[in-house]
Amino acid sequence: MASGWWSMGPRVAAFEDAFADFCGASHAIAVSSGTAALQLALLAAGCGPGDEVVLPSLNFVAAANVVTHTGATPIFCDIGGPHDLNLDPGDLEAALGPATRAVVVLHYGGFPCDMDAVRRITDPRDIVVIEDAAHAPGATWHGRRCGTLGLVGCFSFFTNKNLPVGEGGMLVTDDDAIAERVRLLRSHGMTTLTWDRHRGHAHSYDVVTEGFNYRLDELRAAIGLVQLGRLETGNAARAQIAARYRAALDGVQGLQFPFSEPEAQEASAHHLAVVLLPPGARREIVRGALDRRGIQTSVHYPPIHRFSAYAARSHRRLPRTDDVAERVLTLPLFPQLEADQVEVVIESLLAALSAGAGAR
Numbered sequence: 068m069a070s071g072w073w074s075m076g077p078r079v080a081a082f083e084d085a086f087a088d089f090c091g092a093s094h095a096i097a098v099s100s101g102t103a104a105l106q107l108a109l110l111a112a113g114c115g116p117g118d119e120v121v122l123p124s125l126n127f128v129a130a131a132n133v134v135t136h137t138g139a140t141p142i143f144c145d146i147g148g149p150h151d152l153n154l155d156p157g158d159l160e161a162a163l164g165p166a167t168r169a170v171v172v173l174h175y176g177g178f179p180c181d182m183d184a185v186r187r188i189t190d191p192r193d194i195v196v197i198e199d200a201a202h203a204p205g206a207t208w209h210g211r212r213c214g215t216l217g218l219v220g221c222f223s224f225f226t227n228k229n230l231p232v233g234e235g236g237m238l239v240t241d242d243d244a245i246a247e248r249v250r251l252l253r254s255h256g257m258t259t260l261t262w263d264r265h266r267g268h269a270h271s272y273d274v275v276t277e278g279f280n281y282r283l284d285e286l287r288a289a290i291g292l293v294q295l296g297r298l299e300t301g302n303a304a305r306a307q308i309a310a311r312y313r314a315a316l317d318g319v320q321g322l323q324f325p326f327s328e329p330e331a332q333e334a335s336a337h338h339l340a341v342v343l344l345p346p347g348a349r350r351e352i353v354r355g356a357l358d359r360r361g362i363q364t365s366v367h368y369p370p371i372h373r374f375s376a377y378a379a380r381s382h383r384r385l386p387r388t389d390d391v392a393e394r395v396l397t398l399p400l401f402p403q404l405e406a407d408q409v410e411v412v413i414e415s416l417l418a419a420l421s422a423g424a425g426a427r
């Protein structure tokens with residue numbers, strides 16, 4: 068604030084450079100939200116009316132809303148099943164058609180999607196891959212950071228994410244033309260920025276496309292720089308807590324954890340601690356019992372294809388998504404969560420299940 072320059076300027080540039088470095092990407096472009104990042108990624112990749120974009124229904128609704136806003140049609144695909152909440156490559160392939168322009172993959176809960184299988188399907192057909200990496204800053208796939216495994220990776224700095232700023236987002240890409248287009252779309256399609264003109268680097272500007280105001284401001288970039296420095300220790304703390312939940316609960320009273328391979332846990336950013344309740348368990352009763360003990364839980368996610376805005380237009384059957392969506396429960400997970408608090412969550416969940424919420 069003391070610098071006197073509050074909108075997009077040197078701190079945004081420093082945050083972008085540091086984030087690009089962290090990911091190992093040529094370009095990082097800061098925007099006002101993860102949703103804005105996804106929208107600009109789709110637009111820069113050329114998605115528009117007449118195109119179809121395939122994405123898993125088990126994601127946050129933003130991913131589908133932005134597809135709709137480009138004029139393209141979202142087509143939903145199924146997940147692997149209770150063991151793998153990422154998209155199922157076989158069903159992705161089945162969802163493709165002649166109009167498919169792009170696929171938006173999610174790294175659910177921070178666990179990397181099988182990007183080799185996805186690219187084997189998309190590359191021969193020239194289908195663009197956009198990563199919704201909102202859960203996955205710091206996660207890796209065969210040693211490469213999530214967000215750098217497709218054409219564009221999109222991150223969110225919303226309050227509850229691994230790199231929280233309040234609001235904010237970032238796109239990363241190695242493609243110079245995509246980066247240039249995203250930078251234009253971020254600020255009204257103008258060819259020069261206020262900061263450039265302030266420094267005397269430009270006196271006027273042209274408008275070459277119909278852009279948006281999706282800029283990030285200096286205050287958020289300053290916070291983001293500090294938070295980026297804490298990301299890896301935070302992710303490590305999340306991993307420890309997630310491992311404790313898994314050790315104490317997996318296989319107990321019918322509870323089941325997805326992503327059980329050690330490599331998946333090693334690679335994950337551990338954004339969410341998701342457990343699957345036994346089939347037929349009464350999730351709202353479990354959640355109520357935990358809530359009465361001061362434990363917040365949530366559900367990631369009510370599937371997009373079942374929301375009123377999408378149900379009438381969604382015709383593909385997604386049986387594994389439908390099954391798992393009834394059973395997922397997200398437990399508290401944040402780096403500052405203390406060991407004794409984790410034990411209270413574990414005891415409370417088991418108590419709720421044995422009190423009858425686990426029964427049909």
Ligand SMILES: *Cc1c(COP(=O)(O)O)cnc(C)c1O
Pocket residue numbers: 100101102103126127129130173199201202222223224225234235236
């Ligand atoms: C948070 C989130 C978004 C949207 O990000 P915002 O910064 O809140 O706009 C999109 N996709 C996923 C998977 C998310 O978790």
